[in-house]
Amino acid sequence: MLEKIPINLIFLVSLTLTLTTTGIYGAINPANGATPISVSQYDKMKNCTQNLSKHPTSIEYLTYFNCGHISSSSNGQIIRDFTLIINENQKIPISDEGHIFDGWTFNGTIPGPTMRVTEGDHVRIKVINSPENKHAHSLHLHSIHAAGMDGVSMGGYPGGAIPPGGSFVYEFNAAPYGVFPYHCHVDPIADHINRGLYGMFIIDPKTPRTQMTEFAMLMNGYDLNFDKEGPVGMPTPAEANADQQAVKPVVSTDDPQAVKPVVSKGSHDHGKGKTDSGKGKKLNVETSAPTATENASANENDGGRDNEIYTVNGKAFQYMTHPIPVQAGKPYRIYLVNMLEFDLINSFHMHGTMFNYTIAGTEEKPNYMTDIVTMAQGDRGIIEFQYDYPGKYMFHAHQAEFTDKGWMGLFDVKPNAVQTTTTAAATTATDTPSNSVKDLNYS
Numbered sequence: 001m002l003e004k005i006p007i008n009l010i011f012l013v014s015l016t017l018t019l020t021t022t023g024i025y026g027a028i029n030p031a032n033g034a035t036p037i038s039v040s041q042y043d044k045m046k047n048c049t050q051n052l053s054k055h056p057t058s059i060e061y062l063t064y065f066n067c068g069h070i071s072s073s074s075n076g077q078i079i080r081d082f083t084l085i086i087n088e089n090q091k092i093p094i095s096d097e098g099h100i101f102d103g104w105t106f107n108g109t110i111p112g113p114t115m116r117v118t119e120g121d122h123v124r125i126k127v128i129n130s131p132e133n134k135h136a137h138s139l140h141l142h143s144i145h146a147a148g149m150d151g152v153s154m155g156g157y158p159g160g161a162i163p164p165g166g167s168f169v170y171e172f173n174a175a176p177y178g179v180f181p182y183h184c185h186v187d188p189i190a191d192h193i194n195r196g197l198y199g200m201f202i203i204d205p206k207t208p209r210t211q212m213t214e215f216a217m218l219m220n221g222y223d224l225n226f227d228k229e230g231p232v233g234m235p236t237p238a239e240a241n242a243d244q245q246a247v248k249p250v251v252s253t254d255d256p257q258a259v260k261p262v263v264s265k266g267s268h269d270h271g272k273g274k275t276d277s278g279k280g281k282k283l284n285v286e287t288s289a290p291t292a293t294e295n296a297s298a299n300e301n302d303g304g305r306d307n308e309i310y311t312v313n314g315k316a317f318q319y320m321t322h323p324i325p326v327q328a329g330k331p332y333r334i335y336l337v338n339m340l341e342f343d344l345i346n347s348f349h350m351h352g353t354m355f356n357y358t359i360a361g362t363e364e365k366p367n368y369m370t371d372i373v374t375m376a377q378g379d380r381g382i383i384e385f386q387y388d389y390p391g392k393y394m395f396h397a398h399q400a401e402f403t404d405k406g407w408m409g410l411f412d413v414k415p416n417a418v419q420t421t422t423t424a425a426a427t428t429a430t431d432t433p434s435n436s437v438k439d440l441n442y443s
């Protein structure tokens with residue numbers, strides 16, 4: 001059989017293998033004293049998937065890292081190629097209770113795949129807008145790149161709005177290292193995000209971070225009221241002037257009997273549809289039209305829209321029913337991205353331990369230690385944690401409404417081998433803990 005294979009194909013294959021196995025990162029910046037590491041070694045450390053076309057479930061999403069097809073340019077630069085296919089009219093299960101979301105997807109899932117590269121790589125992401133789609137779409141990546149690669153319609157760049165049936169290759173050198181969101185940036189942006197066109201993009205430093213088991217967590221929500229979709233903007237001058245005329249003037253600020261205008265405090269009732277938060281298993285989804293009071297007090301910048309379901313990694317309560325197994329005494333890292341639309345603030349709170357937090361993942365050392373991180377839309381960062389004691393611990397948004405509506409999970413902390421053998425000697429909670437957060441190898 002061997003003699004039938006064209007000689008140029010053998011050469012191409014062997015060249016590709018040679019390039020991918022001999023490419024190194026650490027030596028690119030020898031000034032920092034890094035030990036050179038091969039591309040394949042580093043990708044293995046990163047837990048890069050072998051199956052680039054997988055549609056990860058929300059359980060698999062935790063550890064599904066798509067590092068692209070690897071090749072090398074003539075000057076030795078590592079090239080990573082990705083393909084994202086956008087499909088509308090996708091029926092996405094967003095709970096185990098039967099809630100199906102009419103979503104738009106990158107590669108068939110919400111969130112889209114976590115793409116992972118190394119600082120300095122040349123990245124090429126081909127985005128295909130399926131011909132059966134009705135809308136133009138784009139890929140807007142955070143991080144550094146040329147204007148034509150930014151995926152926004154302003155400026156007239158072809159990558160700003162890919163028509164149905166079209167495609168575009170976004171191309172750039174990955175910088176700086178950190179964790180980033182990616183999303184479609186076609187107007188109305190809130191609708192294209194709410195429908196599910198977003199994901200996580202990790203640029204790893206050339207010198208690897210301390211190795212530990214890593215998870216991807218992307219926080220999102222779903223507004224199921226599609227009849228509210230459409231452009232949102234400033235009121236027309238006529239509307240704005242009419243609104244101002246409608247406010248009755250204050251009669252007197254000194255007279256306690258004076259009639260003052262009634263001003264809404266903007267107390268949008270986020271408690272509607274609440275369930276017993278202690279159980280946190282049932283979604284009570286209310287999609288009916290808001291009352292006039294709710295409409296008046298809702299945030300006018302988002303057209304009064306609100307989410308009915310909140311999740312981490314796409315499916316409500318998924319890690320309550322499937323707790324994430326971790327081991328006491330072992331360090332873990334979470335790449336965390338907030339892609340929640342309409343609600344201005346989201347948060348991540350961990351029970352039973354503290355974590356080190358690095359804002360945007362752009363520093364080698366953490367910025368602070370906490371057990372809650374609060375994030376606005378598009379914020380992201382890196383959490384590093386360790387549990388000292390076995391047991392089941394909750395993690396969730398620190399907004400009760402979000403937890404009641406799906407954003408809540410569990411870590412199932414198993415005792416580690418060392419702890420198991422020394423259990424007889426020391427097991428009480430009054431024992432001095434191992435001061436885990438400070439043991440994560442930061443000098």
Ligand SMILES: [Cu+2]
Nearest residue numbers: 137184186192
């Ligand atoms: Cu879009």
